[in-house]
Amino acid sequence: MMRRCLCLGMLLLSLAAQGADLAGSKDHPAIKRFAGSEIVTYDYKRFDAFDLQTSTFQQYNLETKQREYASPPLHLEGARTTIWYESPGDTSATELLRNYQNELQARGFKILYDSTKDPAATRWNNYLTPFGAVEYKTSRSRYVMYAADSRGVRVSTARLDKPEGSIYVALTAVEWNKDDSTFKAKRGAYIAVEIIEPKAMTQNMVLVKADEMSKAMATHGKVALYGIYFDTNKAEIKPESRPALEEIAKLLKGEPGLRLHIVGHTDNVGGLESNMGLSRRRAEAVQAALVGSFGIAASRLTANGVGYLAPVASNGAEEGRAKNRRVELVPQ
Template sequence: MRSLLVFLLCLSGFAAHAADLAGAKDHPAIKRFAGSEIIAYDYKRFDEFDLQTSTFKNYNLQIKKREYTQPALHLEGAHTTLWYESPGDTSSIELIRNYQNELVAKGFQILYDSSKDGAITHLNNYLAPFGAVELKTSRSKYVLYAADQKGIRSSTAKLEKPEGSIYVSLTAVEWPKDDATYKAKRGAYIAVDIIEPKAMVQNMVVVKADEMSKAIAATGKVALYGILFDTNKADIKPESKPALDEIATLLKAQPNLKLHIVGHTDNVGGLESNMALSRRRAEAVMAALKGDYGIAGARLTANGVAYLAPVAVNTSEEGRAKNRRVELVPQ
């Protein structure tokens, strides 16, 4: 009898979640509201997210970002997005209060709560970003964007842990009645974003010595992304060895080749500090080639140009990652 009861409970739990979007799953940091189902889901190993901590002012169409009375907290790291549908008599305030209570019980600190923000005069265009998202969803991708503006509730929270902080952003809305166009059911919907800040893992393929030679012959330089440094430091990380091995192989195969080693950075920080940092990183590469591989110092010159020669925009983490590089240029 006990085994049968356990089986039935498991079966009922499966049935409750059977309507979830295929491939979607709850995040381990937070449970779902009872009776809700996942209607949209996305996960990125590394993404950027602006977390609200103050009063919403407007949605800036030019830069396609929300504006607040205080700058948003810019986060970069793993990003999970979940949209939940809670049909029936559920309201947005009930939904967001349940999530807030759950977060507080888990040790989170509430950073912002729109329902307690007396400075808000309007929430026009607060849902505008939802009109541009391209999430995998079983509803219309506009289901949050087209919801009742009067029912919007938003909140953010933070949990500090020794292994790294977790941030949560909540946006709850209401649908007053069923709507076939947006595949919406009467009830409340909540967008849950979980951000786990962390440094991006450099994942560029190591360029082989013969590929370096071909690139230099074709374009007069070769860009390398396998030489890694910690933020604002010039100490070469141990995982850079495969890239250094290939540079040494190139130089030993072409004994008459002399190289400028040029350090490049992104635009985070001032020009003067980045100019010095990029040069120190180039000097570190030169020192490694001389000390570890026996390359003659007369064949190498270290230079740094900071962010003055970008190969991508510096307005996104993807672009900044492409700009952080070491280039080899023949003398």
């Protein structure tokens, strides 16, 4: 009986501990949490961008509102998990940072940057990173970080190289300003843990149906298609492109008088001359597929390529580059 009561008590304690975490949150398998802490903010993105600091902080540019470093941050794109842990009131930011660094190194991570060893890091005291108004789902006030002591910010980044791909971690620990309790949380120190797992974005645009193509061209004079796939720097159409080609053929067969320009578009990776040629070859491949596999008269189709001269998004990040890689249909 006593054993059953003990087991029940342990179960209740376990459930209580789990219940302290923000609903829907969880630890990341790459790293454990500091003992006694709880998750108060959590966010996960299947594909996102993150700039990882790897060198000395220099200044905060008030004109551009950007942080400047001795070397440019490492730009990463892939899965991003954001977890903010709140720790017991007698915990310091330094203690949090050192525990996480030791844990990461024990798991094979290499420390890339440590603000406690950076003489220039004292200049961090004019702003908080990544704290401020909380934009993520949180169990605390979205303004709680405004009461944090910027002089206590501790930052570190790390990388783990694995055969299947690298994992990056960014840590930012902060303490509370002891003289300001306006937005103070119930405990005293936080650490923000960002885990970034770089990977290529999966193209996931919805297939455009034949009738939708017709309406788009009538309204906007063109239609952009993202369901025609090519390998990098190649013009051979991949097999998974067939559904999009079928819809184009359906459109042309349903409107016998329609003649189309098939226009290839690329991102800006590589020179202009190379991308102009690549975009044209891809348009020609679409034309050849419609003629050879679907019986569309070649006289109804004209292939063109404009490289990266007509972007629909910024080429500064992979998300924008993916939008720029497309095939457009334009009525003649």
